[in-house]
Amino acid sequence: MRRESLWLRFVRYWYGIDSKLDERQLAEVERIGNNAYVISGVVELILLVITLIMALTVKSEIALWFLPLTIAVTMLLMSIYTYLAMRKLKIFSIEITADERPKAIRRIWIKATVAGIIGAVFGTLGSALGTSSVQNSLVNVLDFWPQGLWLGVCCGAGSAMGRVQRLKVVKEDK
Amino acid sequence: MNRVREYRKQQQISQMELARRIGVARQTINLIENDKYNPSLELCLNLAHALGTDLNTLFWDGDEAR
Numbered sequence: 001m002r003r004e005s006l007w008l009r010f011v012r013y014w015y016g017i018d019s020k021l022d023e024r025q026l027a028e029v030e031r032i033g034n035n036a037y038v039i040s041g042v043v044e045l046i047l048l049v050i051t052l053i054m055a056l057t058v059k060s061e062i063a064l065w066f067l068p069l070t071i072a073v074t075m076l077l078m079s080i081y082t083y084l085a086m087r088k089l090k091i092f093s094i095e096i097t098a099d100e101r102p103k104a105i106r107r108i109w110i111k112a113t114v115a116g117i118i119g120a121v122f123g124t125l126g127s128a129l130g131t132s133s134v135q136n137s138l139v140n141v142l143d144f145w146p147q148g149l150w151l152g153v154c155c156g157a158g159s160a161m162g163r164v165q166r167l168k169v170v171k172e173d174k
Numbered sequence: 175m176n177r178v179r180e181y182r183k184q185q186q187i188s189q190m191e192l193a194r195r196i197g198v199a200r201q202t203i204n205l206i207e208n209d210k211y212n213p214s215l216e217l218c219l220n221l222a223h224a225l226g227t228d229l230n231t232l233f234w235d236g237d238e239a240r
Contacts, residue, residue, distance in 0.1 A: 019199070022197065022198035022202050023202075023216075024198070024199070024201075024202045024213075089201075095190065170189075170190055172188045172190070
């Protein structure tokens with residue numbers, strides 16, 4: 001297998017794919033990405049024309065809200081499409097043999113803990129910064145640990161649940 | 175029809191094991207064995223190497239080619 005480029009690693013991270021992509025999977029991901037790009041491009045062009053017509057005929061304020069809202073909906077729909085298309089191709093699945101299960105579960109725990117710690121740090125800092133900017137004064141960061149803990153637990157549990165759901169035990173077929 | 179499955183079973187290795195040896199997904203091996211995916215030359219060479227054979231034996235179907 002060729003060495004993975006940084007860009008490809010970013011693409012994998014973006015789509016939430018754990019393992020390296022082989023040539024077939026890469027071709028599939030590219031095909032799905034191209035489909036999503038072309039469809040969203042055409043839809044956004046149509047939306048732009050509709051917005052222009054709206055701005056000229058109806059109220060321009062409505063048009064001002066219409067375009068960003070519909071673009072956001074299009075992006076959401078494209079995300080759902082790419083997720084479902086990749087799930088159908090089993091690109092997200094983490095395949096293991098029955099005897100590898102304990103090791104895989106241990107790895108999931110470690111990744112969930114890391115995700116939880118990162119979530120907790122961001123949760124604490126985010127809450128502190130948010131409160132500080134609202135009150136326009138300095139605050140003690142450590143006072144915001146409950147918010148951090150809450151976000152950390154959510155991130156950790158989300159990471160663990162997502163990975164356990166993707167775990168697939170494959171029967172040996174020698 | 176290629177002979178990947180035949181050679182793999184001869185060597186008594188699973189799809190998963192073969193996939194890990196050549197660094198591809200198990201589904202890719204499954205699709206190759208079922209003639210649903212045409213692998214690149216590089217992957218064919220890797221497969222032949224992992225199964226201890228050559229490209230001709232693994233992929234060349236003399237009868238079909240004629």
